[in-house]
Amino acid sequence: MSVHDLKRRKRFKKHSPVIFKYIILISAAIFILFPIVMIIFGALKTRGEFMTIPYIPPIPPRWGNIKKVLSMPIFWYMLRNSVLVMITTTAGVVIIASLSAFIFSRIKFRGQNLLFNFFTLGLMFPITVAILPIYLVIRQLGLTNNLIGVILVQTAFQLSVSIVILRNFFMVVPSELQDAASIDGCSVLGFFWCVLLPLARPSLAAVAALTMVTSWNDLLVPLVLIDKEKLWTLPLGTMQFQGQYGMDLSLVAAFLLLSVIPALIFYLLAERQLVSGLTAGALKG
Amino acid sequence: MKKKLFNKDVQILQQKSNFTWQLRDNMTIVLFLLPAFIFLSIFLVYPIFRSAYYSLFNWNGMGPAVDYVGLENFKRLIADQIFLKAVRNGILIVIFSLVIQLPLAMGLALIVGRNIPGRAFFRAIFFMPYVLSEVITAIMWLILYNPNPRRGFLNAIINIIPFLEPQAWLADTRLVLPAIFVVLTWKYIGFHMLLYITGLQNIPKEIEEAALIDGVNSRQMVTYITIPLLAGTIKTSVYLSIIGSLQVYALVWIMTRGGPVNASEVMSTYMYRYSFVRFELGYGSAVAIVMLLISLTFSIIYFRLTRKAEYLA
Numbered sequence: 347m348s349v350h351d352l353k354r355r356k357r358f359k360k361h362s363p364v365i366f367k368y369i370i371l372i373s374a375a376i377f378i379l380f381p382i383v384m385i386i387f388g389a390l391k392t393r394g395e396f397m398t399i400p401y402i403p404p405i406p407p408r409w410g411n412i413k414k415v416l417s418m419p420i421f422w423y424m425l426r427n428s429v430l431v432m433i434t435t436t437a438g439v440v441i442i443a444s445l446s447a448f449i450f451s452r453i454k455f456r457g458q459n460l461l462f463n464f465f466t467l468g469l470m471f472p473i474t475v476a477i478l479p480i481y482l483v484i485r486q487l488g489l490t491n492n493l494i495g496v497i498l499v500q501t502a503f504q505l506s507v508s509i510v511i512l513r514n515f516f517m518v519v520p521s522e523l524q525d526a527a528s529i530d531g532c533s534v535l536g537f538f539w540c541v542l543l544p545l546a547r548p549s550l551a552a553v554a555a556l557t558m559v560t561s562w563n564d565l566l567v568p569l570v571l572i573d574k575e576k577l578w579t580l581p582l583g584t585m586q587f588q589g590q591y592g593m594d595l596s597l598v599a600a601f602l603l604l605s606v607i608p609a610l611i612f613y614l615l616a617e618r619q620l621v622s623g624l625t626a627g628a629l630k631g
Numbered sequence: 632m633k634k635k636l637f638n639k640d641v642q643i644l645q646q647k648s649n650f651t652w653q654l655r656d657n658m659t660i661v662l663f664l665l666p667a668f669i670f671l672s673i674f675l676v677y678p679i680f681r682s683a684y685y686s687l688f689n690w691n692g693m694g695p696a697v698d699y700v701g702l703e704n705f706k707r708l709i710a711d712q713i714f715l716k717a718v719r720n721g722i723l724i725v726i727f728s729l730v731i732q733l734p735l736a737m738g739l740a741l742i743v744g745r746n747i748p749g750r751a752f753f754r755a756i757f758f759m760p761y762v763l764s765e766v767i768t769a770i771m772w773l774i775l776y777n778p779n780p781r782r783g784f785l786n787a788i789i790n791i792i793p794f795l796e797p798q799a800w801l802a803d804t805r806l807v808l809p810a811i812f813v814v815l816t817w818k819y820i821g822f823h824m825l826l827y828i829t830g831l832q833n834i835p836k837e838i839e840e841a842a843l844i845d846g847v848n849s850r851q852m853v854t855y856i857t858i859p860l861l862a863g864t865i866k867t868s869v870y871l872s873i874i875g876s877l878q879v880y881a882l883v884w885i886m887t888r889g890g891p892v893n894a895s896e897v898m899s900t901y902m903y904r905y906s907f908v909r910f911e912l913g914y915g916s917a918v919a920i921v922m923l924l925i926s927l928t929f930s931i932i933y934f935r936l937t938r939k940a941e942y943l944a
Contacts, residue, residue: 363849364747367742367747370738370739370742371739371742371743371747371749371753374739374753374757375753375756375757377817378756378757378759378760378817378821379756380784381768381771381772381775381817382759382771384771384774384775384784385771385774388774396782397781397782398781401784401787441666442666442667442670443667445663445664445666445667446663446664446666446667448663449659449660449663449664453659453660455657455660461664464668464671465664465667465668465671467671467675467676468671468675469930470926470927470930470931471874471877471922471923471926471927471930472874472875472877472878472926473878474877474878474880474899474902474922475877475878475899475919475922475923475926476675476678476679476682476919476923477903477906477919478682478902478906478907478912478915478916478919479678479679479681479682479916479919480674480678481906481907482678482681482682482685482912483673483674483677483678483681498670498674499674501670502670502671502673502674502675503674503675505667505670505671506671509667534659535659559762562764563762563763563764563765563766564764565764565765565766565880565881566880566881570907580764581764581765581766581767581881582766584764584766584767584770585766585770585881585885588770588773588885595774595782598770598774599774602767602770602771605767606763606767609762609763609764610759610762612762613759613762617755617758620762621758621825624822624825625825625826625829628826628867628871
């Protein structure tokens with residue numbers, strides 16, 4: 347083999363796989379984006395256009411469906427309920443999980459391992475498996491048709507994974523800092539509040555992002571616990587809306603688009619936190 | 632000498648602070664752990680024992696459970712062809728994910744995890760469906776799967792291609808499960824890709840550099856170096872697919888309600904139907920307990936396996 351040949355082969359080897367790779371990436375991206383683009387197209391068409399020319403870009407865009415959804419009071423109720431549940435659940439999870447994670451990462455005590463196993467029970471099974479027993483307990487507590495019930499259950503089921511993530515992050519904080527704080531007369535609570543939490547801000551953000559997405563997308567808990575229309579969250583309402591207006595596809599598409607937008611904005615803003623929360627939860631759990 | 636001078640002061644100080652820490656420690660431990668403990672006890676542990684109790688009764692949820700039937704619910708469950716179908720479908724979904732979804736996810740990760748221009752862009756796109764709710768995903772795909780070629784995109788494309796007939800997709804007992812699997816892949820492939828990317832980033836660069844110097848080509852690199860080093864991540868990904876297949880609920884319920892003729896029934900839709908549509912809460916509890924045992928078994932196997940692997944490494 348001549349040097350020239352070798353060079354050519356090398357160049358071929360260097361470039362052709364790259365083109366091949368891009369072909370794979372682009373076709374995968376089309377597969378992923380396609381349904382989303384279809385919804386955007388559909389939402390900006392009239393019902394008639396959606397039936398006759400569903401795959402052509404909406405030129406000119408028709409805002410009628412979007413306006414119609416925005417003028418429905420029920421849409422705003424759902425949005426409010428979802429935001430309320432998401433914020434409360436996230437706050438609850440971050441506070442409660444960081445308290446426990448702090449103890450498990452910084453303080454040694456008897457029975458620690460056993461207790462930690464108890465605290466991570468939530469990792470052992472998905473909420474779907476336990477939804478019936480949970481429904482029975484919430485009914486016993488008289489919290490059906492109450493957003494507080496939804497918040498409590500979502501918080502409980504997000505705790506285990508959050509405790510594991512936060513504990514792993516907290517353990518990385520060097521113990522010298524704890525000694526220094528202790529010598530300076532800082533209490534345990536003081537160390538937790540003034541030293542550990544500020545240092546662990548990225549991990550708190552990761553846990554918060556993960557909880558927000560889980561809560562925002564949850565269908566099962568509100569579906570089982572909530573009957574009242576005014577208390578529906580977005581996923582539950584979207585499902586009911588589709589059942590009610592299923593024939594008018596362009597209106598359904600507009601509804602989907604409007605309920606996707608908050609999630610997509612959030613994703614673009616917090617992708618990094620979300621990704622780090624997810625991978626930490628999965629790989630270290 | 633210097634040390635001794637300081638030592639006394641430091642010791643006193645340390646003793647003092649250790650003492651106060653210790654005194655408050657027990658209180659702090661209890662107070663800090665209490666909220667999570669209460670939550671987990673009320674909403675995780677107690678419900679499960681409650682459910683185990685109800686699974687021994689024939690109970691419609693009204694009034695106290697009095698009609699004790701022993702293990703009758705479990706016997707009925709194991710004898711029910713529809714439940715067995717649900718279990719079989721769950722296993723099929725797991726096999727589909729292991730054979731199709733995971734290799735695809737790993738392939739994407741191998742491409743996107745490297746220094747290829749535009750990788751952040753592609754990564755963001757592939758991961759996007761994970762953020763959308765299952766409800767939205769299901770409705771989007773319902774529209775695409777619409778059997779009417781004028782409306783459903785898939786049939787519209789098939790109409791263009793000669794020799795292919797439009798299909799009923801979600802209304803066809805043979806096609807419904809693969810059709811749902813495509814949607815599951817669409818939604819979760821990005822997540823598994825992310826796991827592999829993280830796994831890849833944890834592989835020390837030196838290993839690959841050393842292999843390159845030894846004249847390893849890229850195919851050898853992937854099969855003999857990268858994939859074996861990703862073993863831990865692969866295990867996690869497999870475990871999450873198994874648990875995930877137990878969890879699939881919203882997608883199937885919205886798209887097919889487990890139909891047609893139970894062809895896409897999975898355990899969670901079966902459990903939901905008996906518990907919240909027919910209100911046979913005793914029987915529903917029995918289903919929930921069986922699902923719980925299955926997921927606990929897999930979790931324990933998984934945690935055993937990974938712990939051992941860590942120990943060996």
